[in-house]
Amino acid sequence: MIRFLFRRAAQGAFVLWAAFTASFVLLFLLPSDPVLTMLGADGQGANVDPVEVAALRTEYGFDQPVWLQYLSRLGAALRGDFGHSMSTGAPVTTEIAAALPATGLLALIAVCLAVVIAAGIAIAATSTSHGWLRRFLLALPPLGVAIPTFWLALVLLQIFSFRLGLLPAFGAEGWTSLVLPAITLALPVSASMAQVFASSLDATWGSPFVQTARAKGARRPRLLTRHVLRNAISPALTVAGVTLGAVLAGSVVTESVYGRPGLGRLAEQAVAAQDIPVVQGIVVLAAAIFVIANLGVDVLQARIDPRLLSGGAR
Amino acid sequence: MTRPARLLAVALAPLLALTACSAAQPATPTSSAATTPVAGGNYVHALEAEPGGCLDGAQQRFHVALNIVRQATDSLVDLDPETGKIVPWLATAWEISPDAKTFTFTLRDDVTFSNGEKFDATAVKANFDRISALGAKAVGAGPVLAGYTGTTVVDPTTVKVDFAQPNIQFLQGLTAAWLGFISPTDTQKTADQICSGDYSGTGPFVIDSYTKNDSAKLSKRTGYAWPSATAQHTGEAYLDSVTFTFLSESGVRVGALQSGQVNSVSLVQPQDEAVLTGSGFSTLVASPPGLVQTWIANQSSALGGDEAVRKAISLALDREALTTLYGSGFAPATGLLSPNTPYFTDLSAYITHDPTAAAATLEEAGWTLGSDGIRVKDGVRLSLNVINVFPEQAELLQQQLKTVGIDYQIRKLDNAASSQAIAQGDYDFYVWNMTRADPDVLRGIFSSVGGAQAYSRAQPSAADAPLAAQAGETDSAKRQALVDEASIELAKSYVAIPQLTRAWVYGLGKDVHGFAVDGEAKILLYDTWIG
Numbered sequence: 060m061i062r063f064l065f066r067r068a069a070q071g072a073f074v075l076w077a078a079f080t081a082s083f084v085l086l087f088l089l090p091s092d093p094v095l096t097m098l099g100a101d102g103q104g105a106n107v108d109p110v111e112v113a114a115l116r117t118e119y120g121f122d123q124p125v126w127l128q129y130l131s132r133l134g135a136a137l138r139g140d141f142g143h144s145m146s147t148g149a150p151v152t153t154e155i156a157a158a159l160p161a162t163g164l165l166a167l168i169a170v171c172l173a174v175v176i177a178a179g180i181a182i183a184a185t186s187t188s189h190g191w192l193r194r195f196l197l198a199l200p201p202l203g204v205a206i207p208t209f210w211l212a213l214v215l216l217q218i219f220s221f222r223l224g225l226l227p228a229f230g231a232e233g234w235t236s237l238v239l240p241a242i243t244l245a246l247p248v249s250a251s252m253a254q255v256f257a258s259s260l261d262a263t264w265g266s267p268f269v270q271t272a273r274a275k276g277a278r279r280p281r282l283l284t285r286h287v288l289r290n291a292i293s294p295a296l297t298v299a300g301v302t303l304g305a306v307l308a309g310s311v312v313t314e315s316v317y318g319r320p321g322l323g324r325l326a327e328q329a330v331a332a333q334d335i336p337v338v339q340g341i342v343v344l345a346a347a348i349f350v351i352a353n354l355g356v357d358v359l360q361a362r363i364d365p366r367l368l369s370g371g372a373r
Numbered sequence: 374m375t376r377p378a379r380l381l382a383v384a385l386a387p388l389l390a391l392t393a394c395s396a397a398q399p400a401t402p403t404s405s406a407a408t409t410p411v412a413g414g415n416y417v418h419a420l421e422a423e424p425g426g427c428l429d430g431a432q433q434r435f436h437v438a439l440n441i442v443r444q445a446t447d448s449l450v451d452l453d454p455e456t457g458k459i460v461p462w463l464a465t466a467w468e469i470s471p472d473a474k475t476f477t478f479t480l481r482d483d484v485t486f487s488n489g490e491k492f493d494a495t496a497v498k499a500n501f502d503r504i505s506a507l508g509a510k511a512v513g514a515g516p517v518l519a520g521y522t523g524t525t526v527v528d529p530t531t532v533k534v535d536f537a538q539p540n541i542q543f544l545q546g547l548t549a550a551w552l553g554f555i556s557p558t559d560t561q562k563t564a565d566q567i568c569s570g571d572y573s574g575t576g577p578f579v580i581d582s583y584t585k586n587d588s589a590k591l592s593k594r595t596g597y598a599w600p601s602a603t604a605q606h607t608g609e610a611y612l613d614s615v616t617f618t619f620l621s622e623s624g625v626r627v628g629a630l631q632s633g634q635v636n637s638v639s640l641v642q643p644q645d646e647a648v649l650t651g652s653g654f655s656t657l658v659a660s661p662p663g664l665v666q667t668w669i670a671n672q673s674s675a676l677g678g679d680e681a682v683r684k685a686i687s688l689a690l691d692r693e694a695l696t697t698l699y700g701s702g703f704a705p706a707t708g709l710l711s712p713n714t715p716y717f718t719d720l721s722a723y724i725t726h727d728p729t730a731a732a733a734t735l736e737e738a739g740w741t742l743g744s745d746g747i748r749v750k751d752g753v754r755l756s757l758n759v760i761n762v763f764p765e766q767a768e769l770l771q772q773q774l775k776t777v778g779i780d781y782q783i784r785k786l787d788n789a790a791s792s793q794a795i796a797q798g799d800y801d802f803y804v805w806n807m808t809r810a811d812p813d814v815l816r817g818i819f820s821s822v823g824g825a826q827a828y829s830r831a832q833p834s835a836a837d838a839p840l841a842a843q844a845g846e847t848d849s850a851k852r853q854a855l856v857d858e859a860s861i862e863l864a865k866s867y868v869a870i871p872q873l874t875r876a877w878v879y880g881l882g883k884d885v886h887g888f889a890v891d892g893e894a895k896i897l898l899y900d901t902w903i904g
Contacts, residue, residue, distance in 0.1 A: 089789065089790075092789075092792065092793050093789070110810060112509060114508070114509075117511060117733040144426070146425065146426045146427070147427060147565060147568055147569075147585070148563070148568065149565060149569075153473065154585075157584075157585070158585075158586070160692065172738070186632030213622070213624060213625070216625060216628060217628065220628065220629075220632060220634070221628035221629075221631060221632045222632075224632055224633075227634060228585070228620075228625055228628060228632070228634050229419075229616065229618055229620055229625065229634070230455070230588070231587055268414060272614055276876040314586070314623070315623050316618055316621075317624060317625075318419075318586075318587075318618055318620045318625070319587070320585060320586035320587040321585055321586065324423070324586045325585075327666045328423065328426075328586075329788055331788055331789070332788060332789065333788075345813075
């Protein structure tokens with residue numbers, strides 16, 4: 060187990076370094092000048108004194124060779140210092156820390172909701188003896204994947220906020236403001252989870268050990284909880300780890316439509332303003348969340364299925 | 374986001390229509406009869422964007438941020454949007470030296486900042502010195518203070534501001550929110566601290582908190598007694614508190630207004646205007662003063678420097694057709710400045726739609742039609758490299774110019790790419806507007822003298838002399854003559870091609886009264902009340 064964890068942690072560190080480097084390269088390959096962008100933050104272009112621009116460029120270190128900028132940023136990042144936002148001047152860590160709780164809470168609720176919906180659909184579809192119900196339930200996930208987040212958000216708003224007045228359309232105060240954004244984020248994510256889980260359940264129900272257990276007289280509910288779920292959950296867990304990425308990506312649109320503060324909006328604005336330090340901070344954070352989530356999934360899977368640890372075939 | 378927004382508007386049209394119907398049913402002539410202002414209430418206004426992470430007026434020229442700043446800070450003088458005249462505010466009187474280099478202000482003696490500090494000559498000096506020290510970061514207030522050499526405190530209520538060169542636009546520039554005053558203690562804070570809204574102004578509201586991407590919360594300043602001469606009442610503001618929220622989706626803004634979750638909204642889209650007015654809501658159409666939507670020729674580029682091309686573009690533009698892209702208040706331009714800008718010059722004679730004449734002009738200059746319908750001269754295709762900050766016009770402009778043989782290349786640029794292209798001169802034309810209630814806005818863009826000609830990369834011209842002279846002319850009749858002369862020079866050489874005058878449409882709740890805008894079309898909530 061220790062060696063397994065060590066190997067995964069080393070892989071994770073590599074992913075973080077790669078994310079940092081890739082974001083740096085991408086941002087520096089962009090043809091635009093971050094200092095001019097900062098001064099013309101409203102998109103009306105820059106009309107300023109070149110001497111003052113040069114002074115600002117020196118202040119932010121953009122006058123140094125690119126490799127030196129890379130090394131000094133990497134060195135600082137290792138110490139947890141991602142520099143200062145170019146649009147607001149606040150430390151990047153402060154900006155992210157301010158945005159993280161709102162997105163974190165939203166993402167957590169969305170993922171939990173997605174798991175419940177996905178499990179509900181998959182178990183119901185694979186357990187029912189009504190063919191029509193099964194077909195209906197299994198048709199839901201492809202539909203869910205196909206719905207654009209943006210459209211879903213506005214339809215939910217139109218019905219539950221503007222028409223029925225049940226929930227607020229914007230803001231981040233109180234639990235009611237979380238309901239619609241959480242559903243918006245959860246539905247597409249739950250769809251892909253449900254799809255994988257349903258087919259995995261199907262495969263497990265058909266496997267020989269289940270037939271053996273059934274032949275020994277085990278009833279369906281007991282079979283499901285004691286035998287089938289344990290074996291079928293592994294692929295769904297893998298998908299769940301990946302969906303965290305989808306939730307973070309979905310937060311860009313969701314937070315913008317619902318006027319909520321958070322990482323998604325911070326990322327959107329930082330990219331538009333070419334605020335390099337903030338973009339890098341967010342990219343590395345997203346990579347870290349991804350790495351940790353997948354590490355968690357791996358550990359969980361190893362607990363559920365010890366065969367994984369020995370490297371044997373499943 | 375505009376494209377999906379538009380698609381969505383179509384997708385949601387039936388739902389919106391339903392909402393409109395149900396909202397229209399009661400048809401009660403509710404509170405329009407109420408005329409006596411009622412104090413109290415927590416007001417919510419939905420702005421169309423995040424204020425760019427900064428609530429320091431001096432560091433902003435983004436109107437969204439200035440709309441918030443305006444409620445919390447006051448200016449030395451104000452611009453009456455009705456008359457275009459400069460009127461008293463924190464200064465009761467002022468005097469301009471004949472050379473327009475020295476401005477002396479007499480200050481009110483009863484004004485305090487919300488942290489208790491007194492507003493006096495020393496406070497004025499501290500503010501101007503701070504903005505001057507901000508340098509390039511003072512994108513809003515910096516140009517107003519161009520050539521600033523210092524402020525002299527004559528006595529507590531008299532202050533003298535000096536410039537190295539004539540700077541008549543200073544007086545109007547003072548009226549805008551970017552020169553609202555903050556307390557002397559706050560002027561010592563860093564630029565970033567002030568960005569966070571952590572300062573005390575003298576305004577009718579106090580900024581309590583600003584959470585990026587969420588909201589700015591303000592509360593009434595108790596004891597406020599020094600409104601501008603344009604205000605409808607005296608004493609404290611009516612509203613107890615004001616919350617600005619930032620909703621970038623226009624459909625969400627209008628839905629929030631209709632369902633009573635906000636009291637007013639910014640930037641109502643054309644498709645929503647009828648929905649609102651049809652269901653008993655009202656709108657306020659504000660015309661921002663300053664440079665209208667204008668094709669600014671990059672005079673250092675080959676095509677932007679070609680007068681025949683410029684003239685042909687102006688003649689080929691069907692401005693009336695372009696207005697159909699927009700809602701109320703948009704109209705074909707009649708000058709380089711919008712008609713409500715002080716010192717407006719009527720240039721209708723140079724703004725006509727005549728595709729035949731456009732084609733003839735090009736033909737005469739040697740631009741002949743190629744096989745693909747685009748003109749060619751000496752092997753060069755008449756293909757325009759345009760940076761247009763109004764992307765919604767692109768397809769229509771492309772069609773209109775194609776009819777006379779001009780190819781309009783559609784460029785999709787984000788803020789960063791656009792800033793870069795401008796800095797490098799990578800454009801033939803820049804289509805833009807600039808809110809500023811003073812004709813000096815023309816000098817900043819079209820004069821070849823000084824450092825501020827980035828957009829037009831102007832060549833020396835007959836417009837230079839009058840543009841320079843108007844900046845130092847204290848006599849308003851003479852200044853008008855100089856502005857006229859400069860405007861006509863710019864228009865007849867087509868280095869500036871006026872397109873549309875524009876408008877901002879605000880949506881107002883049924884119980885909202887006294888919602889107003891200032892001389893630069895920024896929101897004023899001082900006179901606003903709910904009832």
